[in-house]
Amino acid sequence: MSWFANKVVVITGASSGIGAWMAQELSRQGAIVILIARSEERLHQTAALMQGKHEWMVTDVTSTEQVFEAVHQIILTYDKIDILINNAGFGVFENFIEADIDTMEQMMDVNYMGTVRFTKAVMPYMLEANSGHIVNIASLAGKIGTAKSSGYCASKHAVLGFTNSLRQELKGSGIFITAVNPGPIDTPFFDLADPTGNYSGKMKSYMLRPEQVGKAVFRAIIKRKMEVNLPVLFGWAAKFITVFPWFSNKFIYKFLNNK
Incomplete structure (x- = not known):
């Protein structure tokens, strides 16, 4: 039996x-x-591919009212939430001087x-219940700032700061919290972030597949990892740049700023 069987x-x-991908695979695992x-x-299209018990709820994560109502309905139906995966997000790559303030907001x-909002509601x-696991899908962009990503990087830095602070508050509570920091992933994310396809084309050989990230999330939940960086080499590079920020400006500027 799968570790995820009967988990909400x-x-x-x-x-x-x-x-x-995670929704479909978790459904398959019970x-x-x-x-x-x-x-x-x-x-509806995603749910049509699900094999196990599931439901879908149209909810705007920018609406506190909708988020709390969705969680309330889930609790009424299932009486618990075992795992919350905060995965909603988008990015737009623009030079800051040209970026629209509303888009950054x-x-x-x-x-x-x-x-x-979802963490607060859940x-x-x-x-x-003295149990549960919260997974926040952040990004390596939350560790490494790059050109044309000031708004996106700032939002993911915020997710990491929130996650790390909350982990301290939850110590001993039975609730575990994990930050997952992927590099670029081959998903529709880039349809909006990079409509020209320039960045996607340059980074194609480095892009992760959705199933790579999804499987890493599952392992992190089962093993109760605090943080996962993908790919591993990029994760080590992020740590190195944090300690030696001059390195990125002097030696790997061109690679980091391919947008």
């Missing part, structure tokens, strides 16, 4: 990319999966505050 798993941003996203059409609202029930 809530996944935001579940209508495409790694969210959709979990009860709740898919959360804004697009009813895409949710939207990235912070979806990527960071969407994570905050955590009281996990605390009452």
Whole structure:
């Protein structure tokens, strides 16, 4: 029997990319999966491929009211939430001088505050149960700042700061929290982030597949890891750059700034 059998798993941003892959795979493994996203059409398409017990809920993570109502309905139906995977997010790659302030605000609202809202709504029930696992899909962009990504990087830095602080508060509570920091992933994310295809083309050989990230998330949950960086080499590079920030500016500037 799968480790995830009969676990109630809530996944935001579940209508495409790694969210959709994780939802389908967890359903296959016997979990009860709740898919959360804004697009009813895409949710329906993803849910149509599910093998096990599941449901989908059209929910905008930028609406506190919708988020709390969705969690309330899940608790009424299943009486628990075992795992929350905060995966909803988007990015737009632009030079800061040309970037639209509203777009930068939207990235912070979806990527960071969407994570905050769902965590805030779910955590009281996990605390009452003295168990649960929260996975926040951040990014290596939350560790390494790059050109044309000021808004996106800032939102993912915020997710990591929130995750690391919350981990300290939850110590001894029975709730575990994990940050997953992938590099670029071959998903529809780049349809909006990089409509020209320039960055995607340059980084194609380095891009992760959705199933690589999804499997890493599952391992992190089972093993209760605090943080996962993907690919591993990029993770070590991020640590090195944190200690020696001059290195990125002097030696690997061109590689980091391929957008």
